[in-house]
Amino acid sequence: MKKIGFILLLVLTVLSGCKKDEPVKYGLKSTDILTPSVNKDKQKTPAQYIAVLYVNLFQQAISTADQVEIERLLRSIGDKRLAYELIISSYMNDPQVILPAYTDMRADLDQFIMDTYERFYVRPPTQLEQEYMKNYLENNIDITPELVYFAFAISDESFFY
Amino acid sequence: MKRREFIKKVTAATLASAVSPYLLKGAPLPQSGGGPHIVFVAFAGGVRQQESVLQRYLTDSQGLVGSAYEGNIMYNMLNGGSPTDKIVYGIDPASGLAGSQPIPTILSQSLQSQGTLFKEVKAAGVGHYSGLVSLMTGSKFVNQGLRQRPAMPTIFEYARKFMNLKATETWFIGNGIGNSTPLLNHSNHPDFGVDFGANFLSPSVTFGAEGDEHIQYAKVYHPDEELGKIYEMQNFLNNAYNTESDDFGGIENTIEEKHDIKQFIRETFFKKNAGAIAHPPVSDNNDLQTVGYTCEVLKWFKPKITVVNMNAVDQGHDNFSSYLKNLHRADHAVGHLWNYIQTQIPEMAGNTYLIACPEHGRNLDPNSILDQNDWLAYDHSDLNSTRIFSLIAGPGVDANLSVGSESNPIGDISDCVLTMAEILGIKSQVQGEGLVSSDAVSFFDRI
Incomplete structure (x- = not known):
C-alpha cells in the first residue's frame, strides 16, 4: 500500500512538473542576414542570358535560329557589353516587346x-x-x-x- | 636608308601629323587624327612563295613550262608583269572563259616600289592560328591551341599600355568568327590582357544576316537624357551586387566610346543599305568585303593600329584555281586599302604605315585534289610552308628596296611586332618586357 502511494505520488509529480514553457515572443520578424543575391555566383552562358532576356522582354521563348544568330553576333563584337546593349536596344525597338x-x-x-x-x-x-x-x-x-x-x-x- | 635617317623621318612625320588640324565629325569624342598610324594586313590564309613573291603562277605548281605561265598576279603589291596564258584568276567576262579578265590595278605604283619587300622571311609554324598569334605577339611561344587567347601580349596591348591609347584607337577586323579569330584582340597575359585589348569586329557577321536581323535597328539613346540615367541605375544595381569576373564583358570601351561605336554601327548599316560601303571596285569575296568595312572603321575612328585578317586564299587546300583567284583579290584588297587611306582619309594620308605578311606559306608538293582545271591543290604542312614574305610601306621606309632572297632568307615572322613598335616609338619598352621571341628584331634593323 505504501509502495502504491509512492508510485502515485511520483506520477503526479512528473505530470505536474513537465509543463512545456511557452516561447517568449518579442514581435521581431525573422529575416535573412545575407543579401538575396549572395548565392548567385554562376555566370550565365551567352545562350542562357539571351534566352532569359528574351523571355523577360517578350514573354515567350526565343527561337533556336535566333539564339544561334545572336550567339554568333556576340562573338563578332569584341566589347560584349556593347554587343548586349545593341541587342537589347534593338529589342526595345521591336513592336512585340512587352513593357x-x-x-x-x-x-x-x-x-x-x-x-x-x-x-x-x-x-x-x-x-x-x-x-x-x-x-x-x-x-x-x-x-x-x-x-x-x-x-x-x-x-x-x-x-x- | 640608315636607321638614324629612318627614325628622323618617322619623328618628322609624327610631329607633322600632330600639328596638322584634324577634322571633327559630329561625335562627342575628340578624334585622334595624329600619326603615325599602322595598318597591318594578315595576308591571307596561307600564301605560297611560288605564286606570290616568286611569281611562278602555274610553273612551280602545275608543271606548265614557259614564260606565258609565269608572272605576277599581285601587281598592286609587287613589281612584275602578269602571266599571259591560262588566266583564271580574274573576273568573269561577258563572254569568254571564267576568270579570264584580270582585275585592273588600283595603284599606279606598286607597294613594293613605294616601300621595302623582305622577299624570304621565316614563319614560325604551318598553322593559321599559331601563325596569326606570332604575327600579333612577336612570340613563337604558341603551344596554346584554338579556343585559347595568346599567352603573350599582342601589339594592341603593348600600344595601349605604353601609349595610353583608348580602345577605339586599336582595332582587329576579322574575316569571320571561326578559327578563334575573335580571340586575337588581346592575350591572357596577367600584366596586359583584356584591359589593354583592341576592339574586335567581324563585319561579315556584325553587318551580315545576323546583324541585319538583330542589331540593325538598335536604338541609339540620347547620351545624357537616356543613357546617362540607364547607367546611373546600372551602377546602383552593380554596386548592390558587387561581383568580379575575369572575362565578363570582353574589352571595355568608355561610355563615350561605346556611344561612338553605336553611331558608327548605325551609320554603317545606313551605308550598307545604300550600297555605299567603301568596298574595293571588285568585292566578290569575303576578304574584299572585310577590307571594305575596314576602310569604314579607318575613316570613322582613325585608329593608331588596325589589323585586318584575310583568309580566302585558304581555298588552296582543295581548289587551286580558287586559290589563285583569291590571291589576286587579296592583292586587290590591299591596293584598295592603301589607295583609300591616301585619298579618302586626310588624317591618315602620308602618316600611315602598311605592313603585309602571311601567317604561313603552303607546301612544295601538292595533295591529290584536282579542281575544274585539273590543277592540283596545296595544303600547308611542310618546310615550304614556313616560307613567307613581308612588305612595308609608309613615310620614311625605303622605296623600291628588296631585302633577302630564296638563298638568303632575311627576317622572321616575329619581327612584325617589333617593327610596329618601332614605328610607334615603343620598341625599347616592348623589348624590355622580354615577351617577344629572342630572335625577333625590327625589320628596319635587318636592312
Whole structure:
C-alpha cells in the first residue's frame, strides 16, 4: 500500500512538473542576414542570358535560329557589353516587346519595383534597393519602364544565377 | 636608308601629323587624327612563295613550262608583269572563259616600289592560328591551341599600355568568327590582357544576316537624357551586387566610346543599305568585303593600329584555281586599302604605315585534289610552308628596296611586332618586357 502511494505520488509529480514553457515572443520578424543575391555566383552562358532576356522582354521563348544568330553576333563584337546593349536596344525597338505602361509604373512605383526585381533577378528587392529605386524614379519623372528594364538587363546580376 | 635617317623621318612625320588640324565629325569624342598610324594586313590564309613573291603562277605548281605561265598576279603589291596564258584568276567576262579578265590595278605604283619587300622571311609554324598569334605577339611561344587567347601580349596591348591609347584607337577586323579569330584582340597575359585589348569586329557577321536581323535597328539613346540615367541605375544595381569576373564583358570601351561605336554601327548599316560601303571596285569575296568595312572603321575612328585578317586564299587546300583567284583579290584588297587611306582619309594620308605578311606559306608538293582545271591543290604542312614574305610601306621606309632572297632568307615572322613598335616609338619598352621571341628584331634593323 505504501509502495502504491509512492508510485502515485511520483506520477503526479512528473505530470505536474513537465509543463512545456511557452516561447517568449518579442514581435521581431525573422529575416535573412545575407543579401538575396549572395548565392548567385554562376555566370550565365551567352545562350542562357539571351534566352532569359528574351523571355523577360517578350514573354515567350526565343527561337533556336535566333539564339544561334545572336550567339554568333556576340562573338563578332569584341566589347560584349556593347554587343548586349545593341541587342537589347534593338529589342526595345521591336513592336512585340512587352513593357509596362508609363502610367501604370507611376501609379504604383512600389509594385513596379517589386515586379521588376522579380522579373530580372528572380528575387524581391531589399529594403535599401526598394527605397533607392523609388526615390530615383520619383526624382526622375522622365524615366520610362523601358529605361529601367534596360538598366536591369545590362546590370551584372542579370548575367548570374 | 640608315636607321638614324629612318627614325628622323618617322619623328618628322609624327610631329607633322600632330600639328596638322584634324577634322571633327559630329561625335562627342575628340578624334585622334595624329600619326603615325599602322595598318597591318594578315595576308591571307596561307600564301605560297611560288605564286606570290616568286611569281611562278602555274610553273612551280602545275608543271606548265614557259614564260606565258609565269608572272605576277599581285601587281598592286609587287613589281612584275602578269602571266599571259591560262588566266583564271580574274573576273568573269561577258563572254569568254571564267576568270579570264584580270582585275585592273588600283595603284599606279606598286607597294613594293613605294616601300621595302623582305622577299624570304621565316614563319614560325604551318598553322593559321599559331601563325596569326606570332604575327600579333612577336612570340613563337604558341603551344596554346584554338579556343585559347595568346599567352603573350599582342601589339594592341603593348600600344595601349605604353601609349595610353583608348580602345577605339586599336582595332582587329576579322574575316569571320571561326578559327578563334575573335580571340586575337588581346592575350591572357596577367600584366596586359583584356584591359589593354583592341576592339574586335567581324563585319561579315556584325553587318551580315545576323546583324541585319538583330542589331540593325538598335536604338541609339540620347547620351545624357537616356543613357546617362540607364547607367546611373546600372551602377546602383552593380554596386548592390558587387561581383568580379575575369572575362565578363570582353574589352571595355568608355561610355563615350561605346556611344561612338553605336553611331558608327548605325551609320554603317545606313551605308550598307545604300550600297555605299567603301568596298574595293571588285568585292566578290569575303576578304574584299572585310577590307571594305575596314576602310569604314579607318575613316570613322582613325585608329593608331588596325589589323585586318584575310583568309580566302585558304581555298588552296582543295581548289587551286580558287586559290589563285583569291590571291589576286587579296592583292586587290590591299591596293584598295592603301589607295583609300591616301585619298579618302586626310588624317591618315602620308602618316600611315602598311605592313603585309602571311601567317604561313603552303607546301612544295601538292595533295591529290584536282579542281575544274585539273590543277592540283596545296595544303600547308611542310618546310615550304614556313616560307613567307613581308612588305612595308609608309613615310620614311625605303622605296623600291628588296631585302633577302630564296638563298638568303632575311627576317622572321616575329619581327612584325617589333617593327610596329618601332614605328610607334615603343620598341625599347616592348623589348624590355622580354615577351617577344629572342630572335625577333625590327625589320628596319635587318636592312
